[in-house]
Amino acid sequence: MKAYVTIMPKNGVLDPQGKAIGHALAGLGFAGVGEVRAGKVIELELAETDPAKAQAAAEAMAKKLLANTVIESFKVEVR
Amino acid sequence: MKAYVTIMPKNGVLDPQGKAIGHALAGLGFAGVGEVRAGKVIELELAETDPAKAQAAAEAMAKKLLANTVIESFKVEVR
Amino acid sequence: MKAGILLFPGTNRERDMALALQRVTGVKPPMIWHGESTLPAGLDLVVLPGGFSYGDYLRCGAMAAQSPIMRAVAEFAAKGGHVLGVCNGFQILIEAGLLPGALLKNASLRFLSMDCHMKVERTDTPFTNRFKPGAVFRSTMAHGDGNYFADAAMAARLEAEGQVVLRYVTPEGAATEAANRNGSVNNIAGICSANRRVLGLMPHPENQVDPLIDGTDGLPLFESISASFATAG
Amino acid sequence: MTDLPIPLAPERAKQLGAEFGLKGDEYDRVLAILGRTPSLTELGIFSVMWSEHCSYKSSRFWLKQLPTKAPWVIQGPGENAGVIDIGEGLAAVFKMESHNHPSFIEPYQGAATGVGGILRDVFTMGARPIANLNALRFGAPDAPRMKQIIDGVVRGIGGYGNCVGVPTVGGEVNFHPRYNGNPLVNAMTVGIARADSIFYAAASGVGNPVVYVGSKTGRDGIHGATMASAEFDANSEEKRPTVQVGDPFSEKLLIEACMELMATDAIVAIQDMGAAGLTSSSVEMAGKGDMGIELVLDNVPQRETGMSAYEMMLSESQERMLMILKPGREAVAEAIFHKWELDFAVIGHLTDTGRIVIRHKGQVEANIELAPLESQAPLYQRPWVPTPKLPVLEAASVADPVGLKAALLKLVACPDLCSRRWIWDQYDSMVGGQTAKRPGAADAAVVRVEDHKRALAMTTDCTPRYCLADPEEGGKQAVAEAWRNITAVGGLPLAITDNMNFGNPEKPEIMGQFAGAVMGIGAACTALDFPVVSGNVSLYNETEGRGILPTPAIGGVGVLEDVAQAVGLAMPEAGHALVLVGETRGWLGQSIWLREIAGREDGAPPPVDLLAERRNGDFVRGRILAGTVAACHDCADGGLLVTVAEMAMASGVGAKLEGQDDKGFWFGEDQGRYVLAVRDAPALLAAAAAAGVPARQIGVSGGGDLALPNGEAISVAELSAAHEATLPNLMRDGA
Ligand SMILES: Nc1ncnc2c1ncn2[C@@H]1O[C@H](COP(=O)(O)OP(=O)(O)O)[C@@H](O)[C@H]1O
Numbered sequence A, B: 001m002k003a004y005v006t007i008m009p010k011n012g013v014l015d016p017q018g019k020a021i022g023h024a025l026a027g028l029g030f031a032g033v034g035e036v037r038a039g040k041v042i043e044l045e046l047a048e049t050d051p052a053k054a055q056a057a058a059e060a061m062a063k064k065l066l067a068n069t070v071i072e073s074f075k076v077e078v079r
Numbered sequence C: 001m002k003a004g005i006l007l008f009p010g011t012n013r014e015r016d017m018a019l020a021l022q023r024v025t026g027v028k029p030p031m032i033w034h035g036e037s038t039l040p041a042g043l044d045l046v047v048l049p050g051g052f053s054y055g056d057y058l059r060c061g062a063m064a065a066q067s068p069i070m071r072a073v074a075e076f077a078a079k080g081g082h083v084l085g086v087c088n089g090f091q092i093l094i095e096a097g098l099l100p101g102a103l104l105k106n107a108s109l110r111f112l113s114m115d116c117h118m119k120v121e122r123t124d125t126p127f128t129n130r131f132k133p134g135a136v137f138r139s140t141m142a143h144g145d146g147n148y149f150a151d152a153a154m155a156a157r158l159e160a161e162g163q164v165v166l167r168y169v170t171p172e173g174a175a176t177e178a179a180n181r182n183g184s185v186n187n188i189a190g191i192c193s194a195n196r197r198v199l200g201l202m203p204h205p206e207n208q209v210d211p212l213i214d215g216t217d218g219l220p221l222f223e224s225i226s227a228s229f230a231t232a233g
Numbered sequence D: 001m002t003d004l005p006i007p008l009a010p011e012r013a014k015q016l017g018a019e020f021g022l023k024g025d026e027y028d029r030v031l032a033i034l035g036r037t038p039s040l041t042e043l044g045i046f047s048v049m050w051s052e053h054c055s056y057k058s059s060r061f062w063l064k065q066l067p068t069k070a071p072w073v074i075q076g077p078g079e080n081a082g083v084i085d086i087g088e089g090l091a092a093v094f095k096m097e098s099h100n101h102p103s104f105i106e107p108y109q110g111a112a113t114g115v116g117g118i119l120r121d122v123f124t125m126g127a128r129p130i131a132n133l134n135a136l137r138f139g140a141p142d143a144p145r146m147k148q149i150i151d152g153v154v155r156g157i158g159g160y161g162n163c164v165g166v167p168t169v170g171g172e173v174n175f176h177p178r179y180n181g182n183p184l185v186n187a188m189t190v191g192i193a194r195a196d197s198i199f200y201a202a203a204s205g206v207g208n209p210v211v212y213v214g215s216k217t218g219r220d221g222i223h224g225a226t227m228a229s230a231e232f233d234a235n236s237e238e239k240r241p242t243v244q245v246g247d248p249f250s251e252k253l254l255i256e257a258c259m260e261l262m263a264t265d266a267i268v269a270i271q272d273m274g275a276a277g278l279t280s281s282s283v284e285m286a287g288k289g290d291m292g293i294e295l296v297l298d299n300v301p302q303r304e305t306g307m308s309a310y311e312m313m314l315s316e317s318q319e320r321m322l323m324i325l326k327p328g329r330e331a332v333a334e335a336i337f338h339k340w341e342l343d344f345a346v347i348g349h350l351t352d353t354g355r356i357v358i359r360h361k362g363q364v365e366a367n368i369e370l371a372p373l374e375s376q377a378p379l380y381q382r383p384w385v386p387t388p389k390l391p392v393l394e395a396a397s398v399a400d401p402v403g404l405k406a407a408l409l410k411l412v413a414c415p416d417l418c419s420r421r422w423i424w425d426q427y428d429s430m431v432g433g434q435t436a437k438r439p440g441a442a443d444a445a446v447v448r449v450e451d452h453k454r455a456l457a458m459t460t461d462c463t464p465r466y467c468l469a470d471p472e473e474g475g476k477q478a479v480a481e482a483w484r485n486i487t488a489v490g491g492l493p494l495a496i497t498d499n500m501n502f503g504n505p506e507k508p509e510i511m512g513q514f515a516g517a518v519m520g521i522g523a524a525c526t527a528l529d530f531p532v533v534s535g536n537v538s539l540y541n542e543t544e545g546r547g548i549l550p551t552p553a554i555g556g557v558g559v560l561e562d563v564a565q566a567v568g569l570a571m572p573e574a575g576h577a578l579v580l581v582g583e584t585r586g587w588l589g590q591s592i593w594l595r596e597i598a599g600r601e602d603g604a605p606p607p608v609d610l611l612a613e614r615r616n617g618d619f620v621r622g623r624i625l626a627g628t629v630a631a632c633h634d635c636a637d638g639g640l641l642v643t644v645a646e647m648a649m650a651s652g653v654g655a656k657l658e659g660q661d662d663k664g665f666w667f668g669e670d671q672g673r674y675v676l677a678v679r680d681a682p683a684l685l686a687a688a689a690a691a692g693v694p695a696r697q698i699g700v701s702g703g704g705d706l707a708l709p710n711g712e713a714i715s716v717a718e719l720s721a722a723h724e725a726t727l728p729n730l731m732r733d734g735a
């Protein structure tokens, strides 16, 4: 099955990339865009077939490697 | 409302980052991890309150700037 | 000859480029701000120098490609104007659709700052006519996203149409995997447009124009440019 | 003075003061200065201004002893960076600063923001940054998390420097288990300004506007007091990380905008917001100018909602500056900052009250007299004990287990001596188009001044194992080595910046290390005419309750009148004589050979004879400037044979060596020595004899091998392979 790990800068942590994108969108004339935040998504193909176990495995991977939990938060979805 | 633009490398496009992550996960002893793909997610705070319009606006932004459709595909979710 | 250098927020090799052009033309070219919507009249050449436009955030060159000035550059190129993009400038040209393909993260996922050698695949372009056919020259690269990508069909077309101008090679001229540090398709370091008037490359020949700094291996590229426009006045 | 803030409850204030790090008597002094209980914001201001970091309370007494003057010093310690005259109306502006703790917590961002901070210290003085260097100390490579830390720090330094477009041209790296839990990241920036247009921090002009520029303020890095502050913010949803994230893109814009504004006459004073952000910048600017200052925090550009005065005053958000403008110049400045897409806000004005007054939401949040805040800042003369001297290790008392060749092969591959290419390959060292000697090419980096012939030579140096064994000799050695490295490229050494990294100063042994290092640095600076013009102190660097190795990192800057005179260290083609300048006693105590080959870390470190140092160096520089030297390399870590091997590996050209078959001669780390490659050895030897400088020929360049005096030979290719493999192998899976 597939696990999707979405990693975002933690609340309150500066997101220079999101800031620059927001700026560029405004420059391109897109109105009504408020805060923009830029994150990552990692799609994992897992051999595991049990959703709960897959979820746990992906969470372990996120904690260990995929996310930098000092400045990023993550969430895992299994499909 | 919020729009989430998820951007992934197209099939057939080299994904050095995904490949390196897969490698590193295996090195860390995570078993049963098949293909790994690394993409981006951009979270947009939109003033628009109509979901269909918000969806259309975010799609326009993705086409114009957020994704490079030569190498990336994207999808938009509005919540 | 009259050249102009584009300046985007985050551009950082504009002074290097100006010095290299000055060396062959005797004058420092003007800087053109990204927010302008027209190019100065009478330009022979527009140069997009290296740097980190918009911090390289999102995708290298993506935001700069949307600048007002890039519409003018597209028109300029469409009318047969000459355009040179180096490093981030190359990335911007690609994002703006003025050159084909894409530049992905280096295969090692690391920034690569080091010497490289390039083979000049054709000398009948306005940028390479002062190189000897088949010449190999040393330059430096400094980029995180220089891994040139084109799918198989497009790569074949570029090769067939002679749009591959520069290729990473060993100092002896072999296009080996080891010489291809960033992982580019077919060791591609630089490509030109179908009319050969738009050139993009990742390395920095503008840093090899002064015998007291890092040698003059890159000088023929600038001499070519100056020679190409010598008759144009 | 009418407006007073709402004080905290006395008990609460005292308790919070302690949490913020104010000692009991320090807190009493706060009460005495205010004549009342402080408000939260006031308590925050006192605690950061009186922190070790801002007040130098443990180190000030000692730092005052350093020599800081010379005819070419334009600005010594006390401003954002030091300034020296380098001729032709130009000035070099430079400083080094530590980001040790943040780099341990979050290596990438910690190192990146370290680079950002030191860049601001330099361009705030009106100088365009032209070079970055970095002095790094890591733990044992196999220590927990260490690869990740190395990887993150190197990426962070590159990520920031590459993006702002300032070449990273040099630095140094050591590995030692004593840095396992406390790596050191010291970043140095060198900039160039016109000597007659340096900008300073001292505010002047009652009524002049106080202007905030750069990025918005968030709750980044609010000092250890974040937890406590959370109690005052009922809405705070999650514990805020205190990590600051760098935005090199904004920094680049800030550099360009400041340079553009500095070309006008709008600025009265300018100061970056570094440690303790708005607090230290406003307090220092007003304090230095004997002015008062009034700020209205409602006008501060804010990234987050609901920020309190306390949070805004203590935020360490990056990429921000504070300026005092001439009256009426706000519009000019605003236009420039808006062109560069940066925030610009008038947030207050100067007063004649000698006080700092902070207003927020119609309320006074702080009202403090500035003079006592500075003059009554704590100053400690902490007890110290001198470091006991170690006995001199007689070379003859140590057996040579392996011989020259095997030892050399092992040494060139050991972490402290292996190639740093893996690191500098990630740093753009060429941007700017003026780098004449990049990493690996020479003992000091050489960067030409744009549109001039003249060039700067720059280096960072320190040998912590010497400093541990004998802080005073170690301090001397660090300065001497910086001086020597500049000399070895042909540069005239002019001044240094220092970054004093030590353990807990409350321990008398650690304070003894600090005192010893300062004395050694001072002696060397005086003897070599190499004054200290800026610096930084980082204390409380501890690994599992044990201090790091004492690490007074020295950043040296020198000048070459013509970049064409610079020489590198690469072995020239066949037929050059190799001449050793300086005296060799075969000093093995604290040498790398002793540690790596004999497995011992002991003995007294090599002493530095400052008179010989100067005599030898002046002689070598003279020969280089006379154009008679093809290559020059100083003898440092690893000794003479490693020096020659490094020259050979840099070009691939070997050498045939002569002399005794003796470990002490070839691996001893005697100081004040250089290897010169010259065409005319007799002329060099004669000149040396005339100058009273010891010199002897030790070989001839040529071939693809190093032919050793004991008959062994080793190919340069084999040496290079070993030398180059270590870091890539170590970091292979560190990505
Ligand atoms: N070890 C030192 N030797 C000499 N001067 C020092 C030393 N440490 C700090 N200084 C000087 O003290 C002043 C304040 O330093 P610091 O607080 O680190 O500056 P900043 O406010 O820019 O961070 C600077 O002028 C600095 O050069």
Ligand SMILES: [Mg+2]
Residues within 6 Å of the ligand: D079, D080, D121, D272, D274
């Ligand atoms: Mg400062």
